[in-house]
Amino acid sequence: xxxxxxxxxxxxxxxxxxxxxxxxxxxxxxxxxxxxxxxxxxxxxxxxxxxxxxxxxxxxxxxxxxxxxxxxxxxxxxxxxxxxxxxxxxxxxxxxxxxxxxxxx
Amino acid sequence: xxxxxxxxxxxxxxxxxxxxxxxxxxxxxxxxxxxxxxxxxxxxxxxxxxxxxxxxxxxxxxxxxxxxxxxxxxxxxxxxxxxxxxxxxxxxxxxxxxxxxxxxxxxxxxxxxxxxxxxxxxxxxxxxxxxxxxxxxxxxxxxxxxxxxxxxxxxxxxxxxxxxxxxxxxxxxxxxxxxxxxxxxxxxxxxxxxxxxxxxxxxxxxxxxxxxxxxxxxxxxxxxxxxxxxxxxxxxxxxxxxxxxxxxxxxxxxxxxxxxxxxxxxxxxxxxxxxxxxxxxxxxxxxxxxxxxxxxxxxxxxxxxxxxxxxxxxxxxxxxxxxxxxxxxxxxxxxxxxxxxxxxxxxxxxxxxxxxxxxxxxxxxxxxxxxxxxxxxxxxxxxxxxxxxxxxxxxxxxxxxxxxxxxxxxxxxxxxxxxxxxxxxxxxxxxxxxxxxxxxxxxxxxxxxxxxxxxxxxxxxxxxxxxxxxxxxxxxxxxxxxxxxxxxxxxxxxxxxxxxxxxxxxxxxxxxxxxxxxxxxxxxxxxxxxxxxxxxxxxxxxxxxxxxxxxxxxxxxxxxxxxxxxxxxxxxxxxxxxxxxxxxxxxxxxxxxxxxxxxxxxxxxxxxxxxxxxxxxxxxxxxxxxxxxxxxxxxxxxxxxxxxxxxxxxxxxxxxxxxxxxxxxxxxxxxxxxxxxxxxxxxxxxxxxxxxxxxxxxxx
Numbered sequence: 001x002x003x004x005x006x007x008x009x010x011x012x013x014x015x016x017x018x019x020x021x022x023x024x025x026x027x028x029x030x031x032x033x034x035x036x037x038x039x040x041x042x043x044x045x046x047x048x049x050x051x052x053x054x055x056x057x058x059x060x061x062x063x064x065x066x067x068x069x070x071x072x073x074x075x076x077x078x079x080x081x082x083x084x085x086x087x088x089x090x091x092x093x094x095x096x097x098x099x100x101x102x103x104x105x
Numbered sequence: 106x107x108x109x110x111x112x113x114x115x116x117x118x119x120x121x122x123x124x125x126x127x128x129x130x131x132x133x134x135x136x137x138x139x140x141x142x143x144x145x146x147x148x149x150x151x152x153x154x155x156x157x158x159x160x161x162x163x164x165x166x167x168x169x170x171x172x173x174x175x176x177x178x179x180x181x182x183x184x185x186x187x188x189x190x191x192x193x194x195x196x197x198x199x200x201x202x203x204x205x206x207x208x209x210x211x212x213x214x215x216x217x218x219x220x221x222x223x224x225x226x227x228x229x230x231x232x233x234x235x236x237x238x239x240x241x242x243x244x245x246x247x248x249x250x251x252x253x254x255x256x257x258x259x260x261x262x263x264x265x266x267x268x269x270x271x272x273x274x275x276x277x278x279x280x281x282x283x284x285x286x287x288x289x290x291x292x293x294x295x296x297x298x299x300x301x302x303x304x305x306x307x308x309x310x311x312x313x314x315x316x317x318x319x320x321x322x323x324x325x326x327x328x329x330x331x332x333x334x335x336x337x338x339x340x341x342x343x344x345x346x347x348x349x350x351x352x353x354x355x356x357x358x359x360x361x362x363x364x365x366x367x368x369x370x371x372x373x374x375x376x377x378x379x380x381x382x383x384x385x386x387x388x389x390x391x392x393x394x395x396x397x398x399x400x401x402x403x404x405x406x407x408x409x410x411x412x413x414x415x416x417x418x419x420x421x422x423x424x425x426x427x428x429x430x431x432x433x434x435x436x437x438x439x440x441x442x443x444x445x446x447x448x449x450x451x452x453x454x455x456x457x458x459x460x461x462x463x464x465x466x467x468x469x470x471x472x473x474x475x476x477x478x479x480x481x482x483x484x485x486x487x488x489x490x491x492x493x494x495x496x497x498x499x500x501x502x503x504x505x506x507x508x509x510x511x512x513x514x515x516x517x518x519x520x521x522x523x524x525x526x527x528x529x530x531x532x533x534x535x536x537x538x539x540x541x542x543x544x545x546x547x548x549x550x551x552x553x554x555x556x557x558x559x560x561x562x563x564x565x566x567x568x569x570x571x572x573x574x575x576x577x578x579x580x581x582x583x584x585x586x587x588x589x590x591x592x593x594x595x596x597x598x599x600x601x602x603x604x605x606x607x608x609x610x611x612x613x614x615x616x617x618x619x620x621x622x623x624x625x626x627x628x629x630x631x632x633x634x635x636x637x638x639x640x641x642x643x644x645x646x647x648x649x650x651x652x653x654x655x656x657x658x659x660x661x662x663x664x665x666x667x668x669x670x671x672x673x674x675x676x677x678x679x680x681x682x683x684x685x686x687x688x689x690x691x692x693x694x695x696x697x698x699x700x701x702x703x704x705x706x707x708x709x710x711x712x713x714x715x716x717x718x719x720x721x722x723x724x725x726x727x728x729x730x731x732x733x734x735x736x737x738x739x740x741x742x743x744x745x746x747x748x749x750x751x752x753x754x755x756x757x758x759x760x761x762x763x764x765x766x767x768x769x770x771x772x773x774x775x776x777x778x779x780x781x782x783x784x785x786x787x788x789x790x791x792x793x794x795x796x797x798x799x800x801x802x803x804x805x
Contacts, residue, residue: 020162028163035170038199042177045195049188057187064194070202073195099169103162 018096018103036095043091048081056080481515484547484557488515497549522557522570687792696801697787704754704780707747723747727780751779754803758786761799 019036021029052060063076077084181192488495489505496502498518504510546558557570689697708723726748758764764786767777777785790796 019166024163032163032166032170039170039173039177041199042181042192042196045192046177046180046184049184049192052188054187057191061187061191061194064191064198067198067201070199073198095173099166102169103165 018100040088040091040095043095044077044084044087047087047091048077048084051081481519484519484545485511485515487545487547494547494549497553498547498555518555519557522555689788689791693788693791693797697784697791700787701780701784704751704783707750720747727751728778751783755779755782757803758783758800761803762786762790762796764789 019032021032024032049057049060060076063072074084081087181189184192488498488500488511492502492505495505500514501510548556548558550556559568559570705727708720708727709717710720723746755766759766764782766779766782787797787800790800
């Protein structure tokens with residue numbers, strides 16, 4: 001396989017194909033998506049929470065106690081964490097690769 | 106009597122054989138039945154096996170997710186107390202979403218948004234194959250998932266509005282830059298890249314562009330959500346056109362993949378104890394379709410709507426990124442450390458990855474615009490849009506929008522490269538004389554020196570202004586002030602002649618990012634032999650040019666493109682080898698134009714009644730680089746097709762000239778189209794009478 005094809009091939013393996021979500025029954029798809037999303041979100045949280053300063057943690061706590069919508073939570077992190085998008089993408093990709101490795105074993 | 110006995114014996118034998126045969130047939134029947142049974146059994150086993158496969162896969166996934174959850178719980182315990190507390194509260198919030206009205210949909214949309222980040226970025230850059238996108242869009246089964254949901258939902262709201270809002274200031278690049286894409290994929294920096302290689306690998310997007318455009322066009326024709334599809338088309342085209350960015354992404358991905366074998370992403374999770382998974386119930390499709398898109402729009406709007414400075418800062422240096430991945434336990438000082446690293450290593454990276462001295466980074470080209478008639482004005486925009494470059498030139502990126510600071514700093518820095526005069530030429534500046542004809546690009550050469558690349562977009566001629574170059578002297582040099590945009594300049598034996606010229610006033614639509622984008626698209630698509638749209642179809646008007654470096658870019662001196670015919674001139678650049686250039690005679694030019702017209706006419710099909718219809722496939726074939734055009738290649742050998750005819754004609758030319766088409770490869774990111782090859786070869790061999798005669802006698 002040429003380098004170019006190899007790269008394309010790698011990029012083709014999106015998270016849905018890797019996890020076989022598109023082959024699952026619809027009800028399982030939904031469940032899997034929510035679980036994967038939840039894990040990515042928690043992984044992201046584990047990365048970003050320690051990056052917050054004390055006062056920012058206080059702000060976040062107040063926000064979370066107000067039972068906000070998820071997009072308000074994301075707003076908060078987009079504001080406070082300069083590379084928040086990168087962290088999300090890293091965690092999503094990391095998870096995909098881990099699963100790919102595990103499912104081949 | 107004897108014969109009677111013989112007959113009876115034979116009858117007995119016959120009867121016995123009949124019995125045997127019947128027995129055998131019976132056995133055969135039984136065997137057949139056995140066989141059928143066995144087959145049936147096998148089939149049922151097979152069916153069972155087949156039906157079990159998805160379950161097995163689902164089970165594997167469930168196990169994996171459980172392991173991950175266990176691992177995350179364990180990791181959460183290691184957080185500092187306050188962070189741990191809010192982590193738990195956030196988990197509760199997520200869990201309790203199920204109890205809120207519409208909460209399940211919100212949860213699913215949030216999940217999709219998070220999962221979709223790398224995909225959407227890759228798709229926007231053309232890296233999820235377009236045929237796959239189209240295929241998946243048609244598949245109802247996956248409409249609710251991932252990219253398809255993103256694409257089919259009303260995600261335009263914030264995502265595209267944000268981008269469109271910045272269009273006039275060229276702000277797209279703030280979002281769709283190699284840096285953002287790389288960081289979006291979590292890939293990090295790529296210090297080993299060279300522009301040529303990156304661009305070459307990225308070229309795969311071009312074929313996709315054709316296919317995808319057809320898809321978008323169909324969607325637009327259907328008339329539903331037209332604005333959305335138009336925007337989608339534009340943005341994806343931009344992504345696909347930005348070959349350097351895509352290529353950078355591609356190489357970066359390869360790099361990341363290599364790294365991933367060595368990088369311990371995560372500790373081995375503890376063996377699962379099969380704790381109950383948090384169950385999530387299923388919303389009806391209509392609910393999800395109604396609500397999913399809106400939330401996803403917001404999520405993606407946030408993802409892409411980061412501020413320019415955020416966009417830049419997502420270009421995290423590899424060391425910082427590795428550290429993030431590997432030492433997640435040591436996170437407390439992570440952000441500050443990362444920010445420190447960011448500045449330091451980005452500077453280092455810039456020095457290492459700057460294009461070679463004569464290489465142009467098309468991602469950074471700023472085309473002269475009406476209203477940006479001073480070079481410093483154009484370069485100012487470039488620096489404001491490209492923070493890497495601004496840093497490399499020593500600008501304080503926090504002050505890029507500070508007019509006073511920029512004016513003074515630009516003045517000082519551009520004096521170094523002779524763009525702004527010093528001494529007796531103080532107060533003078535190189536000017537852009539005519540809108541959309543000349544581009545100026547600030548860059549850094551392989552030694553870290555500041556350079557300004559001036560490119561005539563009509564002729565492809567380039568001039569590089571280096572640090573230490575003197576200010577070019579000319580009686581007609583423009584004072585360093587805004588003098589409008591109505592002059593054109595020519596060069597005659599190295600002297601510039603400036604003359605007043607009536608130029609069409611640009612419309613508002615010509616201004617800003619859209620125009621830059623269009624110009625850039627044209628340059629990318631039609632390559633180095635670019636001719637501005639004012640002169641007819643781009644890409645098909647050649648001057649005889651000489652590749653002078655490994656990137657496949659062509660360097661020329663300031664030769665007048667309107668030199669009289671039959672006049673040989675000396676090509677010159679500031680620091681490149683001098684080569685002779687043959688200028689086509691008027692007759693030769695006419696012949697080539699005529700040939701090209703005939704070739705293009707091959708794509709016109711005469712319909713009954715005299716109506717001419719464009720054969721889109723043939724037309725696409727002509728304008729697609731040959732070596733990006735693999736899916737069409739099988740048509741090359743079909744002489745009855747336009748493609749076949751063109752290919753045969755090209756082969757004949759090749760036989761005469763032994764001129765190989767320019768193939769896209771690692772050093773040349775863009776292959777020639779068949780028309781470019783034909784025209785280019787004719788022009789090249791116009792200077793050789795014997796070959797020229799053979800060429801013009803060719804029939805197709």
